[in-house]
Amino acid sequence: MCVNIMLESVDDVNAVPLQSRLHPERRLAENRVPERSSGGHYEWSNDIGLPTEHACGGIAVGHRAAEESGHQRGAEKGLEEAVLGHDHWEDLLNALGKRREANYRDMIKEETDAPDSLLDRLVAEATGAAATPPADASRPAPQDQLDLSRDEWNALTAGRLPEPTREFAVRRGGLGLDGEQAEPWAALGAHIGGVVLADRLREVRALTGFRRYSPNGTLVPADTSRRRRWLPAVEVFGEGILLTLDEERLTEWENDDRVRAHVLGVRDDLDASFRKDQLAAAYGISLTPRYVLLHTVAHLLIRQLAFDSGYTTASLRERVYGRPEHGQYGLLIYTAAGDAEGTLGGLVRQGEAPHFAETLVRMLEAAAWCSADPLCAEHTGQGFDNLNRAACHACTLLPETSCETGNTLLDRALVVGSARVPGYFTDVLHASRESAAATATDATGAQE
Template sequence: MDSELNRSQTVVPFGVGAIYDYLNYTAISLSVDDWDILANSNSFHALKINNPRLQCFVNKKLKDLQKNEYVWVQYFLNPPIKKELGMPRELNDIFYPMPVKKFPEYYVCTRCGHLSKPHPTSNEKARCNNPSTPDWLNSSCGQIQKHKKPFLEPSRFIGFCEDGHIQDVPWKEIMKLSCANNGCCEMDKEQPDLYLRDDGNGLGFASLNLTCGKCKARKNLTGLNKENGFTDKNGNKLFSCKGKKPWLSDDDDECSKELKIEPRGASRIYTPIQETGLFIPDPNLISHPIEKEQAFENARDLYDGSNDDFLIQLIELQLLVLAEKMEPVLTETQIFDLIKKHFESKNSINDQQIDIDSEQDDFYFKEFNVLTSDLKDEEYESITKDFSSFNNFTKKYLSSLHAINKLKATTVLLGFERAQGKFNCAQSTSNFLPAFEISGEGIFLNVGYEKVKNWLDQNSGFLDREKTLLNRAKEDFREHPALYSETGFIMLHSLSHALLRQLSLECGYGINELKERIYFSHKNKMAGILIYTSSSDSSGSLGGLVRMSRPEYFNGMFENAVNNSMNCSNDPICSESIGQGLAGLSFAACHSCLMIPDLACDVIPKNTYLDRSTLIGLESNLKGYFV
């Protein structure tokens, strides 16, 4: 079956392992190992994304997450999407069906409540054809005219475990608890005669009843989502995870973990692990034009460090002809050395011990250095604004301002987790990951590390809040970087949200078309905010955001953003809050003052680690940065 999602959606939030409600069915996105694109070299080449710096960092992060199990990632690919009728033939290489699989398998009739499994590959909306008449109806769904038969809806609940396995709720095993004669013969069928009904009292699982159509036994589902909610007389749990991985073609795993039951849309069921990186010019990454050629990439992929003779033959047959047409002209030995350099770079990551927090810090620092410089390239252009033209308020609280006329940002899906469990990579054997790229514009505010550091040194009272956030983060099922709890980061993040809300009113872009990126580090002494357009089409480069970096626009916008954060329509409840939002990970921040649409927020979980008091000081012992 094919996905109906657009490109960016098939990376996040509905990438590999995620469940999405399509128009006619519900399905899970399959691993990149199952993409048909692998058989089409033209499509593979047309959909590639070039970001070597991000590729290097992603490989380091995968090695940190998977240790010796990880597979080297050589490419990022735009996900293929379904081609529509009437599209030009020349677009065949970039429009390609991406596979999904119906999940959950069990569907429920909207009329009689019958549980059944519709055809797994049909694109039509399934209808109930149950020939039996339950006690609460006068006729069966099978007797109704074909075009009037009631629709089937996917089961609201699924089972999963912390290792990432996911499956249907074991309806047959549950029903066996109450069926006559220690298990009705109906329970041995592939599609038993089962009914799932809600009594309409709105009491959650206590309102749900599972009924056997054969022996008429009924089982109330109270406690189904509780730990050890369904046990035998000795207190042993009656069912555990079966190790199913419907997003993969692999065999099921052996698993005895506790099976958790949740609504299929629950946030705990799917947490994407993603990375975003700006494309920044680096002449050291591509040392010769031949490295961009498909033939060179093929030779690089085939070289394993021991097949030197084979590689030399490949160079003589394919690459020397290409090299003769390029400047500077390369010899056979020089081409061999280039391929060997790539192989050694790959092995160096395999062999080294990785401190991923330090690597991430350095990854951001390279971007910070480019963003604060004047640079012009085909893919990137930034200009430092003359600060003498800005008012005293701007010069007091910022160190510099930069107009980013052109930029490219790549977002790649590494994999996912279920609850706070095992990392599951988006690929098992393939050497690429799904990604999407956006081109746009932006403005970069270099707040200045020394300015922030001086403010922090004079306001040690924020340390108590840092400790509170760290403790709350440990209680959440997600993993939270320690950096997020630091007051300096929270201040920059809060300022960024205030700016995004104000810019959406003044720059011509909607807030859903803007995105933030926070740069804060004690190690590399950086403190800055990048706000850029996040639209993947031409509307992301209309110039409205860069225009806001002019003094006549920026001065007023910047002051308005700060002043508007002083008041909230929910004050004093908001300003005096000791914890609100997801897991209580924000203080003075709500939907009336600092929270923004999830698409615009770069911090995961979204709209967390926000506090207006870091900006304007809402308590007597806490002095905000702008006070």
């Protein structure tokens, strides 16, 4: 049904009946526009459009707009070809996230007049993600970013441990060596600060992104649209053992000139590695002997626990607390499962006295030699980017899911010692060997 409105022009508002002028929303709500009827009048119909005269004008404008849009697309296409064919385009892609990225962007923009929006879009198409902002001094350093290890360390080593809950329950343990005079137990007790048993741990693992083609490629965020306020994650429950070293003895050892010179070589290799910024989230402001020692002990302990407890090395994980600026001097070995009940307590049982002291001594004895020695023990740089010293698959390395730094920054020499550097546990290892030799001598004498 159409309502006739006596109009000679749609602009003649005064000719519109009073009801139509007072209630224009009725026409708009019904998506009605006037059309010329056979009698020369205009009618409101349910089709969206304009009167014939206006529609023709709109089409003409549309042609002009399409023509202008075509010119714009052609110009933009030319800019794209100029950018993609620029001598420094590949250099820009290889420098994403690094300080020299800004230099390559400026050169391309200056020579092609391409706007930042076009560069960002082309970089996103080439990498599968939005271009990383150029690195500059205003960006926070990796060590200034969110660091969860400080709160974890404080919770695990607090003078008064928190009350147990369904998600977190810890208690103090020990080696059971108080007052022990026999070796190697007395020496071991002097090097260990304490043991904390975590009967209940909760861990949330979130996927923030991934890299394609190469480890130093652009990070592709998990949310490529950058519109979500959540990340894919998994919640797991488990148990663990926190081992701390004697802080005073540790500080004295890491201030030894031979130890500092030894780790300085690793630091030089780290400075030349593209993984430096990634690894800084683990070791802190600067790589220290403390971190390399604790990290290596964590690997050796996981390997030994795999023999003693029945856990596979891939099911155990490490968390190294080795930042001097936070007063950290320990490591956490834990396991976790997706089941709400967590694990069955076997790992915590291995951390109780006297089992754990025996495990530590066996760990040191096993670490004293490698089937690849003397090549492994005397190595001055092996593994990824030469970031390891005396550490190989035969003695120290773990499945990469167990290690927080991808099997780098490891050195057995800092644990058991070598001809060039004293190890933190060298005294314990010597005491163990002397005790074993004395026991063997006594047994031989008894047989005679």
